[in-house]
Amino acid sequence: MKPKNERLKVYEFLYNRLPFxxxxxxxxxAMQRMELLEExxxxxxxxxxxxxxxxxxxxxxxxxxxxxxxxxxxxTEYCYYLFILHDFSGEHYINPFNILINKEHEAVxxxxxxxxxxxxxxTTLVDEGNFQRPIIIKxxxxxxxxxxxxxxxxxxxxxxxxxxxxxxxxHSAVIRKKHMLKDSNS
Amino acid sequence: xxxxxxxxxxxxxxxxxxxxxDKCSSFNLExxxxxxxxxxxxxxxxxxxxxxxxxFTMLTLCNRPLTLKKKEIHQEIGxxxxxxxxxxxxxxxxxxxxxxxxxxxxxx
Numbered sequence: 001m002k003p004k005n006e007r008l009k010v011y012e013f014l015y016n017r018l019p020f021x022x023x024x025x026x027x028x029x030a031m032q033r034m035e036l037l038e039e040x041x042x043x044x045x046x047x048x049x050x051x052x053x054x055x056x057x058x059x060x061x062x063x064x065x066x067x068x069x070x071x072x073x074x075x076t077e078y079c080y081y082l083f084i085l086h087d088f089s090g091e092h093y094i095n096p097f098n099i100l101i102n103k104e105h106e107a108v109x110x111x112x113x114x115x116x117x118x119x120x121x122x123t124t125l126v127d128e129g130n131f132q133r134p135i136i137i138k139x140x141x142x143x144x145x146x147x148x149x150x151x152x153x154x155x156x157x158x159x160x161x162x163x164x165x166x167x168x169x170x171h172s173a174v175i176r177k178k179h180m181l182k183d184s185n186s
Numbered sequence: 187x188x189x190x191x192x193x194x195x196x197x198x199x200x201x202x203x204x205x206x207x208d209k210c211s212s213f214n215l216e217x218x219x220x221x222x223x224x225x226x227x228x229x230x231x232x233x234x235x236x237x238x239x240x241x242f243t244m245l246t247l248c249n250r251p252l253t254l255k256k257k258e259i260h261q262e263i264g265x266x267x268x269x270x271x272x273x274x275x276x277x278x279x280x281x282x283x284x285x286x287x288x289x290x291x292x293x294x
Contacts, residue, residue: 009244010244012208013240013244015211016206016211016212016213017202017203017206018201019200
């Protein structure tokens with residue numbers, strides 16, 4: 001069962017007990033939306049066997065003085081998978097500057113942030129020994145109406161493909177362990 | 187990676203105490219029985235023990251002093267309880283230094 005975000009617990013407790021500024025209210029509402037997205041993702045995560053996978057929820061890191069949020073981090077013996085959750089709806093496209101644009105031609109997300117997040121985690125998630133696990137970042141849009149027009153992007157994972165992707169992670173986690181057992185027996 | 191959560195050390199002067207509804211955040215709760223409470227605004231029903239544990243645990247984490255007399259505990263809860271129900275939860279959730287001591291401390 002997914003643990004609730006600690007900061008959200010405090011905000012829920014203090015809501016209506018203390019005066020909330022507009023900023024506090026906005027932050028509280030954003031955290032509630034994020035909690036819903038993470039619960040939605042958890043429904044898919046619970047469909048796979050997590051015994052060989054470490055799950056870390058809601059990791060926040062500072063990248064160039066901006067606070068970035070990785071909703072879910074899955075660690076297998078083979079790889080790190082970082083998932084950033086979104087609820088974009090409707091048709092979007094990625095412009096040549098790597099910015100996600102909605103059908104009203106408004107910029108909604110800067111995909112260049114993923115590169116900075118990757119670099120940050122590369123310095124943080126350091127493995128002992130010779131093998132350094134690769135880091136894969138995926139943006140998961142948990143909205144059935146989302147569609148990526150024009151050029152597709154391997155950085156995006158749709159709701160339709162999410163179960164298959166998680167199943168592939170489950171299988172790859174098992175395979176690595178089997179190889180390790182085989183090597184130790186020989 | 188994630189920084190440990192910094193909880194507010196001092197409760198603001200305007201802090202509103204008492205149990206509130208988890209669903210609509212209203213303070214308008216009434217005890218339905220010795221184990222259930224109902225929100226009179228949205229009709230959501232919740233377990234009294236869970237509400238009390240959560241409330242006092244969060245208060246403790248916010249460094250609010252929780253050494254109270256029986257009457258103060260009842261006032262703090264903000265929900266009208268029978269003597270029986272109040273004593274039941276005081277025995278469950280609080281402890282005191284001796285049998286005749288007046289002050290109870292929340293058992294975290």
